[in-house]
Amino acid sequence: MMLRIRSRDGLERVSIENPQTATVSDLKRQIETQLGIPIEKQTLSSNQNLLLAKSPQDLLRFTDLSNPAGPLSALPLAHGSILFLAYDGERRVPGPAFNPAGSFGRKMTMDDLIAKQMRVTRQENPHCQLVSFDRDCANAFQHYVNDTLAFAVKRGGFMYGTVSDDGKVEVDFIYEPPQQGSEDLLLLLRNPDEEKLVDAIAVGLGMRKVGFIFTQTISQDKKDYTLSNREVLQAAEYHAESGLKEWVTAVVKLEVNEDMVADVHFEAFQMSDVCVKLFKEGWFETEIKEDHDPKLSKMKKDVVVGVKDTREVDNDFFLVVVKIFDHQGPLTSTFPIENRNTQVTMKALKNHLGRTKNLPFVKRISDFHLLLVLARVLDLNADVPALTECVQTQTPVPEGYQILIESMANTA
Template identity: 65%
Template sequence: MIVRVRSRDGLERVTVSAGVSATIAELKSLIESQIGVPIANQILSLDQNLLLPKALDRAAVLSQPEATLISLGIGHGSVVFLLYDGERSVNRPRGAAAVTPAGSFGRKMTMDDLIARQVRITRQEAPHCDAVSFDRGAADQFQRYVNETLAFSVKRGGFMYGRVTGEEKKVEVEFIYEPPQQGTVENLYLLRDPEEEALVEAIAAGLGVIRVGFIFTQAVGAKELVEGEYTVSARELLQAVELHAESGIEEWVTAIVKMEVNEEGGADVHFEAFQLSDICVRLFKEGLFVAEIEDESDPKLSKMKKDVIVGGKDTRDVDNDFFLVLVKISDHQGLLSSSFPVENRITTVTTRALRSHLDRAKGQAFVKRISDFHLLLMLARYLDANSDVPALTECVRMQTQVPEGYQLLIESLASTS
């Protein structure tokens, strides 16, 4: 016997071998095994109102697990409506026809069309990575500049580079690249330079790492402008999800650095990390976020272009916290140092900084003296990105001797200051 199951994902079929003598409990078990919705998440009804916003309390729910299908009038070809929380991947049969969008070519929207087009937003239970670990030097170099130079008065951001390791998919951040930018109390404008980013990517490839996330700071005073606390503002979420969607990797991590008052009344710097949920990235890619954020808007809420369902209610304002999936934080000591001046800050990095850095590191092997991403980025401006950069970064990655020709070239650059 075939029972048709209608959910927000469309119409699917469940094969019931026991026929009409099967019970609701057995039907739920079959839905779990054949469709992939856990029994604990299932709500079944013969009333299509089950799938409509604000109508759950009006739908008669099939709540008696021992009731037989025949006693409820369920037979071959019957339709049962399924409501569930969470997300799942829907596998359609090969060759199945695509569904024509409701309203196309003048066709009227039916009840089934309305149900299929609903978007439900629920919290994602777990991230796609087990944890994120920051290289201590890289993290300290980033927060110290924001704390000591900018005093957390404006926003600052950067791209995190590292690798994804192990079956748990732990993200290890090895360095932070800070692109050209302008920050205010509420906004961070990334003035991205394609040529510079191409050099960064060449260095990253030579070091065996990839771009794994985005890090930004929250300015002190930003939250004083609104009532209530929030983790990220609507502007921050929109920028973060755009970069997440651009990345193309599901382990992508977003990190926040902020100043908080401790129990003694002093100020502490805190790091927080999270991933944006799959539904958040999907909605952004589908263009459902309102991109223009008005100054008087509540920063705790993201606005949608059409109604979505949150907690059983239809709305266009979604609490940003629904989109955040927390990620555990740890730290480690990586291969690279973090003592060379950072690009695109207030002070311009010159070859004089290279001379000072090499002098401070005298006595170390030459490869150790140049094992710093920000130093390598400065050198890359004077080298061939297709031959010299890969050769030099390979030496750094493997910690092997730098060829004499490159040593002489670097020393020559340092002497031009």
Template identity: 70%
Template sequence: MMIRVRSRDGLERVKVDNPNATVGELKSLIQTQLNVPIHNQTLSKNQNLLLAKGNDIQKFNDMADPSSPLAVLGIGHGQMVYLAYEGQRSVAGPQIKISPAGSFGKKMTMDDLIAKQMRIERQEKPHCQAVSFDRDAANAFQQYVNENLAFAIKRGGFMYGSVNEEGGVNVDFIYEPPQQGTEDNLFLLRDPEEEKQVEAIAIGLGLRRVGFIFTQTISQGKKDYTLSNSEIRQAVEVHAESGLKEWVTALVKLEVNEDGGADVHFEAFQLSDQCVKLFKDGWFAENCGDLDPKITRMTKDVVILGKDTRDVDNDFFLVLVKILDHQGPLSSQFPIENRTSPVNLRALKNHLDKTKNLLYVKRLSNFHLLLLLAKYLDINADVPQLAACVQAQAPIPEGYQILIDSLASNSRD
């Protein structure tokens, strides 16, 4: 039988003649056929092994017992096993000969030479030290996807927050633009006017756009990739647009727990500098048809471990980022924009009625509420000023209180 082995070097295959082979025998064959010493090997059926660093690799112990039969572990012909190892190894690749000008053979152009020199390499460290999510903002996002969409269609949003001097990113609110999700794709129907309102609020709050967050569906969780090529393309597009080196891409999905139930799981990455540069320079191919979703195709040949190819394993572009959480200054008790039900002034009146015992600035300390108000106020003057009051937790000027109360009292069901 043939076992597929994915490592940081891409996809390779190991031939196993014994149908009753054990994990130990598979490791011996990997040493013989792939030149990875047994003592350096960590094997797992969990694809997250490829993104683990340092001591975290030890957590992947589902194939740690060398006497375990592969069949008992559900590993048979054509099955995928993930391999992590330390150090370097020699990977056989084709020998490339460039004929001198005027001799028999294809003449190399400058583009050809540049392509031959484009080596795809992993980025070892992210620019973002860690990303910390406001607990309420993260929960409001995942709860809607879990309870209303049942992780059956994709959902996404832009994360807003700040970057500290050490390169850590704090996410304080998530803006969900107009969108349509399917089982495999997310289409952002971006509204420039609404995004201007969001930016005006962010400026007043002293925040900025720091990342992109999206979900994977249940059906995607059964596939053998971390991010699909369409997800890589969408993520790198908004990353390149930002110009922020600490930009974070966050993924939310369901994972099966030890009891057989499902838990919501957050993961965070940075796309490598090389990935962003390749996208900006037009190396990402369009309309790749039935291409394996775990592969991104380039428009020209690149070199990966001595091999010429146009197909790059998506994991080469991902750099894992540590996740933390915090309790930020904004509340989440207000309807969120661009979901199933439109957010209107009736929601404002209900919110103000429920929070009448709080200081007025506390009642307005919610991004989604401020976004509703931005549709009725001057985004160049009123919106930043209101947001600045919220940021400083300073009293809201009486004129604004009267105006906001008037908007709420004039609402209709």
């Protein structure tokens, strides 16, 4: 039986004799013999997240192949199955010798030389120290995907908040642009006019765009990748567009836990510096065909991964894990959210003000999605900054604005 072993060096193959009687120990011995990695340095798992582990403590979480006497026949393995391998130390991976003149004395062009020097390696540390999500806005996003879309189609949005001097990102609201989602594709129908309003509100609140968030579907949970090639392209595009080194890409998905209960799970990454550089310089193949392996990103020219020249890069090489925390931010997320199945009208404003009439007026309008509705009809250069300043400082809203907003609600 042939097993494929995916490690930081890429995809390699190991042959197992007598798979019906072989054990985990036998498999590790073959890895040592055929790939040159000592048994004591190996950590094996069927879970692809092993490759994202950053410390020895992280490796201890992957226990499905930790019993040396465990029979391989007890695992859901078949000829060609993929297992994941982490190991300490360095090794020389066999690869084609580098001949500056190329095959049969072919002269190298400047593009060839640049390609030979473009090395793709793992980035150990993110520029973002951590990302913290406002509980209300994170719940509003995942509840809609879970309760309404049932994680059957993809959904996305842009995260807004603050970045501290030491690289801590706080997400305080999520703007969901017009979009179309399917099982594998997410198309954001960017609306420059609406995004101009969103950015103006963010500036007034002392915030900025800090990341991209999207969901993976239930069908994707059965695939052996962290991000697909399409998702890497989309995430790299928005990261490059932002110009923010602390930019965060967040993934929301449904996972089955040990008790066979489905849990909503958040993961956060930064696209590596190399990934963003490759995207900006046009190295990525942007046309993805049905027969392309979704866990590999295709390049237009050779890059160096380990000691190999290749045009296919494992997507995990481009991901830098970011720690996740949560907090209670300054805004609420109870107002209906834009660009979903139901159009948000002034009737929603009337209902919201009615539900919150016992609160101070500034508290009643301290919701980004409500402010976006107001910004569509108020003056962007005068009214929006005045209202957002009140919300940011939590100071009383001038009576004239209160009367204006209530009269807008009463027109519903």
